[in-house]
Amino acid sequence: MSVGATELHVPLDFAQRVVAWQRSHGRSELPWQNTRDPYRVWLSEVMLQQTQVSTVLGYFARFLERFPTVRALADGTEDEVFGLWSGLGYYSRARNMHRCAQEVVARFGGEFPHTAAELTTLPGIGRSTAAAIAAFCFGERVAILDGNVKRVLTRVLGFGGDMSSSAQERALWDQATQLLPPAGQKEAIANYTQGVMDLGATVCLPRKPSCMICPMNTICVGLREGQPERYPVKTRKLKRSAQSLWALLARDAQGRVWLEKRPAKGIWAGLYCLPVFDSREDLLAALPSAAQRDTQDLPPFVHVLTHKDLHLHPVLLRGGQPQGETARWVDAQEWSRLGLPAPVRKLLENSAD
Numbered sequence: 001m002s003v004g005a006t007e008l009h010v011p012l013d014f015a016q017r018v019v020a021w022q023r024s025h026g027r028s029e030l031p032w033q034n035t036r037d038p039y040r041v042w043l044s045e046v047m048l049q050q051t052q053v054s055t056v057l058g059y060f061a062r063f064l065e066r067f068p069t070v071r072a073l074a075d076g077t078e079d080e081v082f083g084l085w086s087g088l089g090y091y092s093r094a095r096n097m098h099r100c101a102q103e104v105v106a107r108f109g110g111e112f113p114h115t116a117a118e119l120t121t122l123p124g125i126g127r128s129t130a131a132a133i134a135a136f137c138f139g140e141r142v143a144i145l146d147g148n149v150k151r152v153l154t155r156v157l158g159f160g161g162d163m164s165s166s167a168q169e170r171a172l173w174d175q176a177t178q179l180l181p182p183a184g185q186k187e188a189i190a191n192y193t194q195g196v197m198d199l200g201a202t203v204c205l206p207r208k209p210s211c212m213i214c215p216m217n218t219i220c221v222g223l224r225e226g227q228p229e230r231y232p233v234k235t236r237k238l239k240r241s242a243q244s245l246w247a248l249l250a251r252d253a254q255g256r257v258w259l260e261k262r263p264a265k266g267i268w269a270g271l272y273c274l275p276v277f278d279s280r281e282d283l284l285a286a287l288p289s290a291a292q293r294d295t296q297d298l299p300p301f302v303h304v305l306t307h308k309d310l311h312l313h314p315v316l317l318r319g320g321q322p323q324g325e326t327a328r329w330v331d332a333q334e335w336s337r338l339g340l341p342a343p344v345r346k347l348l349e350n351s352a353d
Contacts, residue, residue, distance in 0.1 A: 011219045015181040015192050021215040022195025038112035038137040039070045045129045046097050059088055071110050073101040082271055082339020096124025114138045135193040139186030143176035144193055148200025154232040158221025164236035241308040246283045247274040250317040252329055260327035272338045283315055291320030303343035312343055
């Protein structure tokens, strides 16, 4: 059985094993590695939240091409940022990233602060992201605890605390700090931080972990118990819901589409979007009487979000004139560069003339 947080035995050579494994088997060719540039490390950390490396690679390159420095990002518009981010989802990350760049310029003269404590005062930078930047770029001895690292540590330690509990998460933070390499080893802290992330991403997987090639297999409590996949423990499950929306896909004689900018709060906040309604009746009521007869229902589809399933019902309108204070006609060349919700982009691409 796993033991409580206060009874855990911390393996003395954990950090040494991680560093040695990372140097021989860890990832080293990703474009945000082998750099002490906090802008690149920060950008990658934000993009990699809830997103796979393979997806991030293209976005990372496009962002750096348009915004090569934090000052360039601060000077960009929110629409430009959303346009480059479009498809990554979780658009609050992009909004916070833009605000963060502006604060780095305004408060710190365009230079990222060097400590995790100062970094956490910036928008969108949480404790783990701040620690990654501080460890990789400035050699600060500070622990990270993203999802991959939680999985590695809870399995190795046999940490049975419920990760739904803030007290248990704080206890794991304490354990993560105890496992760090000794003070004064700036090079080791970067290797360690990368290594423990790589272990979670490539070996200590959520399902079917590759325990036989893991450098921790002789000290891992989860493996010794024969059930590493039971860690980390999290009893509070995300409640899923469903929502139906009717989307007005209006096209004029030139093939342009009618897009509106969403409010600053709520679903798809700040993005350009087809007008959406809670029912088909509401959609029709928003159209002039003559236009209501020219609508055509397109095949509905489901877009899966983290917390809900969106059932989208597109309604095509050709030639009518919709209404909307924040809406306008947009051609394909322009909308392809705008920040659009993923299902709207998909719909426009699949229904292009």
